[in-house]
Structures are given as C-alpha cells and as structure tokens.
Amino acid sequence: MNEIRLTIELVVDCKDKASLRRSTVGKPIRSWGKTWRLQVLFTLLTDIISVKAKTEDFLNRYSNFLQFVLDQKLQNVHSMPQILNGGDIKTIFQLRKSGAFMNGVMKAALEWQLDHEAEYSDKDEMKAQAIEWLRGQKEQLKIPDPEIDLTNQ
Incomplete structure (x- = not known):
C-alpha cells in the first residue's frame, strides 16, 4: 500500500502534470497487475477508515x-505488451542467450515505451525508434558484446 500512496502523492503534489512522465505512474501500475484498481480502492478505504x-x-x-x-491512458498498462521483448533484444545485439543484464534492459525499454508511446501512431515506427534508442544505451545498460562462435572456424 505504501507504493500506491507514494505514487498517488507524486501525481497529486505535481504542479505541472504535463511534466510528469507516463513511466513514473505506468511502471508502478503495471507492477500492481490487473487488480490495480481494487488495490487503489482498498488503499483509499484504509486511509478513510484510519x-x-x-x-x-x-x-x-x-x-x-x-x-x-x-488522461494518460494508463488504465490498461498492466496488460500492455512491451514493444521489445527478450527475443528482440537478443536479436538486436546478436546474443545467443540472455543474462542478468536482461531485466534492466527490459525495464529501460518499457520506460522508454511508456514515455514515447504518444509520439507514434505506427507501432513499427515506434519499435524502430525504440531499437535505435536501445542501441545508444548499450554501454549504460551493460549489454554484452555479441558472442562469437569459434566452433566453425
């Protein structure tokens, strides 16, 4: 419930809602899952009673x-498919397997998607831009270099 309260406080206390990133609210809602509405209601009722x-x-x-x-169309963010999945990321960076780095990459890609979704009407164009952005984040996200197969040489 504390995360719900903190997220609500963040929105309520923000003077300039236009500057509030969609990912700041979308990521917590996504983590709460499909019952997020009931969780928010339960937190409200708990607050009222206390x-x-x-x-x-x-x-x-x-x-x-x-x-x-x-307003931000985040009500179904919990079931929104990510534009880039683990398989896409492995293909982009020519990796045969994923590792500990993948969780951070997936979170960063989701954050990018939430913050830029409104800019694109075409999903393919958005995916291409997400890939371009992700390539620029390779070092920061600690994505390893491609694995070289030396068995065929």
Missing part, C-alpha cells in the same frame, strides 16, 4: 490520481 476527518481530502486526492491515469 483518519475519518479527512474523507473529502482523500477522495479528492485519489480522484486526482485516477484522472491522471485516464
């Missing part, structure tokens, strides 16, 4: 958060 005098304030805060989610 501090009865502030019911209207809590309702306004949660309403503000949910409005941001709707």
Whole structure:
C-alpha cells in the first residue's frame, strides 16, 4: 500500500502534470497487475477508515490520481505488451542467450515505451525508434558484446 500512496502523492503534489512522465505512474501500475484498481480502492478505504476527518481530502486526492491515469491512458498498462521483448533484444545485439543484464534492459525499454508511446501512431515506427534508442544505451545498460562462435572456424 505504501507504493500506491507514494505514487498517488507524486501525481497529486505535481504542479505541472504535463511534466510528469507516463513511466513514473505506468511502471508502478503495471507492477500492481490487473487488480490495480481494487488495490487503489482498498488503499483509499484504509486511509478513510484510519483518519475519518479527512474523507473529502482523500477522495479528492485519489480522484486526482485516477484522472491522471485516464488522461494518460494508463488504465490498461498492466496488460500492455512491451514493444521489445527478450527475443528482440537478443536479436538486436546478436546474443545467443540472455543474462542478468536482461531485466534492466527490459525495464529501460518499457520506460522508454511508456514515455514515447504518444509520439507514434505506427507501432513499427515506434519499435524502430525504440531499437535505435536501445542501441545508444548499450554501454549504460551493460549489454554484452555479441558472442562469437569459434566452433566453425
């Protein structure tokens, strides 16, 4: 529940909603899974019960958060397919297998997708741009160099 409260606070306390990155809210919602709406409701009810005098304030805060989610079209982010999957990443970097680095790469690719999705109407164009961006992040994301097969030489 603390992550839910922190995410709500982040949205509510942000003076310039246009500057709030979609990934900042989308990643937590995605991690909460398909029951995220019930989890937010449960957190709201818990807050109302624990501090009865502030019911209207809590309702306004949660309403503000949910409005941001709707405005940013994040309500189904929990089931949104990633534009780049592990197989794509292995192919892009000519890797035969993944490793510990892959989790960070997948998180970074998801964050990029959430923050740039609105810029593209064509999924193929968005995927091409995501690949270009990811190639530029190779060193930062600690993606290994391609594996060289020496058995056929």
